[in-house]
Structure formats: C-alpha cells, structure tokens
Amino acid sequence: MTSPGRRRRSVVWLLGSLVVIGLVVSGAWAVVSGRRDASSGAEHYRVVGAVGGDVLDVTAVRTRHLVRLSGVEAPRTTAASGTECLAPEAHDALRRLAPTGSPITLRGEPGGPGGARADGRGGGSDEAAAQAAAVYDHRGRLIAAELARDGLVVPSPTGASEGTADPTRARDAEALAEGFDHARTEGAGFYDEDLACTVPGQVRGRITTLQLALGPRQQWADGGSAPVPAQVDAALASATDLWRHLSTDGPHRGAPEWRALSANDTALLRMRLEAAIVGTQAVRFGASTLAGRG
CATH class of the missing domain: 2.40.50.90 (OB fold (Dihydrolipoamide Acetyltransferase, E2P))
Structure with a gap:
C-alpha cells in the first residue's frame, strides 16, 4: 500500500513536470x-x-x-x-x-x-x-x-x-x-583601407599611385631616370580631386562610405593625403629641374 507521503511526492513531481512542459510549449508557441x-x-x-x-x-x-x-x-x-x-x-x-x-x-x-x-x-x-x-x-x-x-x-x-x-x-x-x-x-x-571602395582605401590608393609615379627616389637622385612629369601630374590631379572631396560637402557625402566617417576621421584622412600631395609636388619640381639640366 502506497504511503500518503509517497503519494504527495508523486503529485508534486507530476505538477512540476506539467509546469515545465507548459513553459516549453508556451515559449515555442510564442516563436x-x-x-x-x-x-x-x-x-x-x-x-x-x-x-x-x-x-x-x-x-x-x-x-x-x-x-x-x-x-x-x-x-x-x-x-x-x-x-x-x-x-x-x-x-x-x-x-x-x-x-x-x-x-x-x-x-x-x-x-x-x-x-x-x-x-x-x-x-x-x-x-x-x-x-x-x-x-x-x-x-x-x-x-x-x-x-x-x-x-x-x-x-x-x-x-x-x-x-x-x-x-x-x-x-x-x-x-x-x-x-x-x-x-x-x-x-x-568602411574603415578598412585595404578595400578600394572605402574612403580610407581611396586615400591609400591615391598615395600609392603618387609613390609609383615618382618611382624609387634614390634611383633618380643618383643620376638615374627622373620621374615622368605627365605620370606625376596625372597622379597629382587624381589625388587633389579626392582631397577636394575630403575638404567640402556635396552629394558624395550621402554615400554610405562617406557617412561612416566622423569629422575627425575626415580631417585625419585629408591631412594624410595633403602631406603626400605636397611632398610629391616638391619632388616633381626638383625632378623636372634635374631632368632639364641633364
């Protein structure tokens, strides 16, 4: 014969199981x-x-x-x-x-x-x-x-x-x-400079193009072939165009790659590109002078 205590424990266990099942079913139905x-x-x-x-x-x-x-x-x-x-x-x-x-x-x-x-x-x-x-x-x-x-x-x-x-x-x-x-x-x-479509990627790309247009500096400084002015000028024009975009507002600022940038992000990228442009302009003038003397 089952004792009253055992029957009570069985009832409590059964009720607890029903509550758990109800919660699981309720959660599944909610989903x-x-x-x-x-x-x-x-x-x-x-x-x-x-x-x-x-x-x-x-x-x-x-x-x-x-x-x-x-x-x-x-x-x-x-x-x-x-x-x-x-x-x-x-x-x-x-x-x-x-x-x-x-x-x-x-x-x-x-x-x-x-x-x-x-x-x-x-x-x-x-x-x-x-x-x-x-x-x-x-x-x-x-x-x-x-x-x-x-x-x-x-x-x-x-x-x-x-x-x-x-x-x-x-x-x-x-x-x-x-x-x-x-x-x-x-x-x-949008902050990855290895991606060509991002603004940091565009800045890095323009700087790389400037460096390639100049060629190895030591080579022409030691009397080797000077940079080709037309190539340097084309690289400068492209870099300057992007610098203007970084410096002004316009329709381009509505694109997501531009909207991702804070004012500080834009200022830092502009200064980085400007330094590369100014340096290239100085080298371009000196290289042309050397080429003319040669």
Whole structure:
C-alpha cells in the first residue's frame, strides 16, 4: 500500500513536470505565433530571409512582416544607384547573423513606419513598408550592433534612442556606439583601407599611385631616370580631386562610405593625403629641374 507521503511526492513531481512542459510549449508557441510579451513589448518570429543588409523578412503563423533594423542603415543595391560600397558584404553578414529559420525577438520603435504586409502573403521587396524595430538573435544579441562591429552599417539619420528612460533602448544605443567604435579601432568595413571602395582605401590608393609615379627616389637622385612629369601630374590631379572631396560637402557625402566617417576621421584622412600631395609636388619640381639640366 502506497504511503500518503509517497503519494504527495508523486503529485508534486507530476505538477512540476506539467509546469515545465507548459513553459516549453508556451515559449515555442510564442516563436511560431508572433506573440507579444506584455511585460517587455517583445515579439517572437522566425526569419524568412534577409532583404538587403538591414531589412529582414520575418514570419509567424498568422502574420508576416518586413522589419528594418532600427538605428542603422546598410549600403544597398538599387536600379538607380547600382551597388553601393560593401552592399554585398552587408547582405551576407545579415544572412549569417539571422539565417533563414532562426528565431528572433523584436522590439518595435514608437511611430516606426510600415507593419504587416497588405496582401498578408509577403515575399515582396518593398522596403518602404518595413517597420523599424530592435532585432535580437536567439542569444539576445542586438543584430544591428553586430553589423556595426563589422563596419558594414552607418548610423541612421534618426539615430538610436539615446537619453531615453527605457533601460533596454539605452543599452541598445550603448551597444551600437560601442560597435561603431570597435569597427573604427579595428579598421573594419568602411574603415578598412585595404578595400578600394572605402574612403580610407581611396586615400591609400591615391598615395600609392603618387609613390609609383615618382618611382624609387634614390634611383633618380643618383643620376638615374627622373620621374615622368605627365605620370606625376596625372597622379597629382587624381589625388587633389579626392582631397577636394575630403575638404567640402556635396552629394558624395550621402554615400554610405562617406557617412561612416566622423569629422575627425575626415580631417585625419585629408591631412594624410595633403602631406603626400605636397611632398610629391616638391619632388616633381626638383625632378623636372634635374631632368632639364641633364
């Protein structure tokens, strides 16, 4: 005969098991149904795919959305402007961070544009219909901050929610700022001078062209062939044109590779290029004089 104490333990164990099962089922249903957590305002979805570098197509049982990562903008490919600097890399990075089928959590931005697809089916690429939201992966990482760390996005004109009383948004703003600082420090993405399309890469390329046009200095200084003036002049013209872009505002500043730069970034690049131009001009004049005497 079973003792009362053993029966009570069995009942407690059974109730505990039912609670655990209920929590697991509830969490799974939250992911597939797009349920909102009333306490945090979070919504749970599955990723259908990445639309460019800053928009995700997400779905649940009863709805489907285009969601734009809040606080950042990625370079894109359009029929009008073509492929912007690092657009393919940003798209690939978002697909890696939010692969198809993976669970994500959204926190919508107040007044964010767009919402559910009008036709209820989705699958289109109308990014204007995307709602802005903070998007977190299954590990709780802010996906926009991860892209910022890779240097593949720029701050959006509206920016992150700084100075807000909401602790979650304050943490997100801090994570984004740290991500951009990391990319700048590590020379990643838009700050990588080994990439030809970035502004640091363009500056390095112009300086390298100036050096190649001059040739080995010791060679012509010792009586060898002097630099070809036409080649030096062409290199100087190209470098000076980029120096003007670094010194003035204009339509070019709307491109993502330019928007990624702070005023300090631009000033340092301008001074670096200016030093190379001035040095080349001095050598060009001296080399021409030597060639004329020869």
